[in-house]
Amino acid sequence: xxxxxxxxxxxxxxxxxxxxxxxxxxxxxxxxxxxxxxxxxxxxxxxxxxxxxxxxxxxxxxxxxxxxxxxxxxxxxxxxxxxxxxxxxxxxxxxxxxxxxxxxxxxxxxxxxxxxxxxxxxxxxxxxxxxxxxxxxxxxxxxxxxxxxxxxxxxxxxxxxxxxxxxxxxxxxxxxxxxxxxxxxxxxxxxxxxxxxxxxxxxxxxxxxxxxxxxxxxxxxxxxxxxxxxxxxxxxxxxxxxxxxxxxxxxxxxxxxxxxxxxxxxxxxxxxxxxxxxxxxxxxxxxxxxxxxxxxxxxxxxxxxxxxxxxxxxxxxxxxxxxxxxxxxxxxxxxxxxxxxxxxxxxxxxxxxxxxxxxxxxxxxxxxxxxxxxxxxxxxxxxxxxxxxxxxxxxxxxxxxxxxxxxxxxx
Ligand code: HEC
Ligand code: HEC
Numbered sequence: 001x002x003x004x005x006x007x008x009x010x011x012x013x014x015x016x017x018x019x020x021x022x023x024x025x026x027x028x029x030x031x032x033x034x035x036x037x038x039x040x041x042x043x044x045x046x047x048x049x050x051x052x053x054x055x056x057x058x059x060x061x062x063x064x065x066x067x068x069x070x071x072x073x074x075x076x077x078x079x080x081x082x083x084x085x086x087x088x089x090x091x092x093x094x095x096x097x098x099x100x101x102x103x104x105x106x107x108x109x110x111x112x113x114x115x116x117x118x119x120x121x122x123x124x125x126x127x128x129x130x131x132x133x134x135x136x137x138x139x140x141x142x143x144x145x146x147x148x149x150x151x152x153x154x155x156x157x158x159x160x161x162x163x164x165x166x167x168x169x170x171x172x173x174x175x176x177x178x179x180x181x182x183x184x185x186x187x188x189x190x191x192x193x194x195x196x197x198x199x200x201x202x203x204x205x206x207x208x209x210x211x212x213x214x215x216x217x218x219x220x221x222x223x224x225x226x227x228x229x230x231x232x233x234x235x236x237x238x239x240x241x242x243x244x245x246x247x248x249x250x251x252x253x254x255x256x257x258x259x260x261x262x263x264x265x266x267x268x269x270x271x272x273x274x275x276x277x278x279x280x281x282x283x284x285x286x287x288x289x290x291x292x293x294x295x296x297x298x299x300x301x302x303x304x305x306x307x308x309x310x311x312x313x314x315x316x317x318x319x320x321x322x323x324x325x326x327x328x329x330x331x332x333x334x335x336x337x338x339x340x341x342x343x344x345x346x347x348x349x350x351x352x353x354x355x356x357x358x359x360x361x362x363x364x365x366x367x368x369x370x371x372x373x374x375x376x377x378x379x380x381x382x383x384x385x386x387x388x389x390x391x392x393x394x395x396x397x398x399x400x401x402x403x404x405x406x407x408x409x410x411x
Contacts, residue, residue, distance in 0.1 A: 030259045032247040039242070041266050041273055046239045047232055047347075048279045052123045052225050058319055059138050061173070061218040062225055070170050071223025074216065079161045080145060082152035082188075088144070088220070091116045096351035098228060103353060109149035113299045115359035120348045123225035126284040126326060130341045130357040131304025135327055137224060138217035139313035145216075146192045154190035155213040156182075156197070162216050173215060180208035191312070214313070230280070230347045231407035235262070235400075254403065260393075261400025270387050270397075272371075281346035281404065286331075287383040290374035291356050292339035299357075301340040305332055335381040350405030364401050368394050 034042070053062065061067035074080065078087040091105055092098040100116035114130045122128070128140035145151045145158050163177035182205065189197035189209075198206065234253050241250040254262070265272045277283050286301040297303075308314055308327075315324035331337070341357045355361040361370065371387045372394065389397065 030256050030263075031242070031250040031254075034242060038263070038266050041277065042239045042242065042262075044277055044279075045235070045273075045281060046279065047230060047236045049121075049124065049229055051279070055126065056123055056137060056221065056225050058136050058315060058323065059218045059221050059225070061215070061222045064173075064222060066170055066173055067219040067222040068226045069223075070166060070173060071219040071221065072227065073166070074162075074220050075223055077165075079165060080151055080153055080158045080216075082154075082157070086151055088141075091150075092119050093351075097348045099351040099353065101351055101353045103359075105149075106359075112149055114357050115354055117344060118348055118352065119224060119228045121230040121280050121345060122228060123221070124280050125282070125342075125345075127286075127342060129304065130344075131299055131301050131307075132286060132342050133304040133307040134311070134313075135308060135315050135324075136313075137221035138214070139311065139318075141217040141220040142213060142313055143311075146190055148193070154188035154193040155209055156185065156189035156194075156201075157187055158216060159209050159212045162212060173219065174212070176208060176212055176215075180205065180212070214318075217313075230345075233347065233405075233407060234258075234403050238262075255399070257396050258399045258403050261396035261398070261403075264389065264393055264397050265400055270389065271384065272397075275343045275383075276346050282343040284343065286337060286340040286342055288336070288339045288381055289341070289384050290339075290370075290376045290382050291341065291358070291360065292377075293358075294377060298339055300338060301342075302334060302337040305330060305337060339380065340383075346401060347404050349401070364398055365394075368398055368401075 056062050075088045078085050078090070081087070086108070091100045091108075093101055096118075098119035103115075105112045105114075105116050117130075123137055125137075126132075126135075128134040128137060129143075134140035134143055142155070145153050146155060151158075159180075160182065163174060163180070167174040167177040185201060185205070186194070186197045188194040189201055191198050201209070238250055238253045238259075241247075241253055250259075264270050265276075268274075275283055275285065275287055286304075292298050292300065308330075311317070315327050321328060349355075349364070353359070353362075355364065355367050361367050368387075368389075371384065372389060373386055374382070374384055376382045
């Protein structure tokens with residue numbers, strides 16, 4: 001071999017080595033450079049559904065197969081609604097992550113103030129609705145049925161339908177249907193939706209109806225807790241790869257841009273993770289992020305607490321006080337709850353048709369723009385400060401949020 005040819009191959013080898021080394025090294029920079037603090041935060045964000053049993057302690061039907069099946073049927077059943085036309089799935093569309101992609105909420109009720117969130121992983125929450133006016137998943141379902149803007153029904157109509165349609169197929173759950181005796185009772189009766197009629201029923205009838213109404217709510221909640229679970233996202237696989245010290249595998253899961261977005265998300269200065277933490281990217285708290293509408297009465301946490309404390313199905317009214325620490329020690333400070341909304345999950349947002357409690361933003365770019373430059377009101381308490389990101393960083397953050405909306409291919 002001539003000397004020139006040999007040095008040519010030598011050079012080729014060197015440059016090939018350089019390329020390989022450079023590539024591995026660059027991957028190391030992003031995918032291998034996580035601090036102990038970052039790792040702790042990432043492990044906290046890794047998907048886990050272990051908390052469900054604990055958070056739904058007040059639902060003794062949680063793991064029962066018959067309750068899960070009954071709940072599934074009820075979720076898709078329009079027969080409980082006042083019009084006979086509206087099921088839970090009319091708004092929470094199963095094929096779209098249980099999001100309200102058609103804006104049914106606003107079509108059915110032009111006065112509606114809140115958009116319907118997706119329901120995957122909902123059983124991992126502490127509070128329900130954007131203002132947290134329900135403290136259990138099962139009492140949340142009961143509120144829907146008697147809400148004129150949703151099912152527009154009453155507990156009597158719902159229970160009558162429950163017994164007529166399901167008591168034969170679910171005898172163990174619905175035994176009490178045989179005991180309630182309602183000849184001559186009106187179509188609707190409820191202390192909320194048809195009070196006059198409710199008062200005319202006997203105490204035994206009211207008690208029987210309430211008991212079955214609660215079974216209805218607990219069955220729906222058992223279905224949600226057992227079946228509406230988020231899938232593992234590419235983020236979760238990434239955390240596993242990093243925790244295993246395998247930065248080459250990690251580099252195959254997230255691009256450098258997505259990983260840079262994750263880094264920003266975890267950055268204390270940027271602040272996202274201060275509120276969006278835990279396996280659903282929510283700390284279960286209520287915060288003011290400058291999304292109130294000046295001059296309009298707010299359907300915010302302050303109002304949510306009033307409704308919750310009044311609710312006949314809240315934990316304190318339906319259980320022993322020692323089971324209700326959340327409610328006993330509820331944070332009521334007016335300055336902090338005015339204009340405050342629940343920190344939503346950031347998982348599975350890919351079908352979300354709009355963002356924030358009122359759907360004011362149509363895409364995630366607009367959400368990031370808001371955090372960059374929140375329109376704060378003078379003299380009002382607010383829990384965020386401008387994020388101060390360069391344009392390329394905003395893009396990185398956006399690409400990371402999109403990672404959470406994807407399910408990993410392997411699942
Ligand atoms: C008309 C549309 C509509 C129907 C029908 C409907 N929902 Fe909803 N759902 C919403 C809206 C809107 C919200 C948010 C309301 C709020 O926060 O004030 C919501 C909130 C929820 C939440 C709370 C989610 C969270 O993150 O806090 C759950 C759980 C839920 N719905 C389950 C149900 C179930 C179960 C049914 C059937 C019994 C049902 N929904 C029927 C529109 C609907
Ligand atoms: C002080 C707590 C807090 C911080 C910090 C925070 N958020 Fe939020 N986030 C919230 C609350 C509360 C909402 C709901 C506000 C509303 O509905 O009006 C929200 C809503 C969102 C939504 C909309 C989700 C949906 O389903 O509508 C996204 C996306 C989001 N935040 C991303 C971020 C990112 C990215 C950062 C960092 C730049 C961040 N958040 C920082 C509390 C916080």
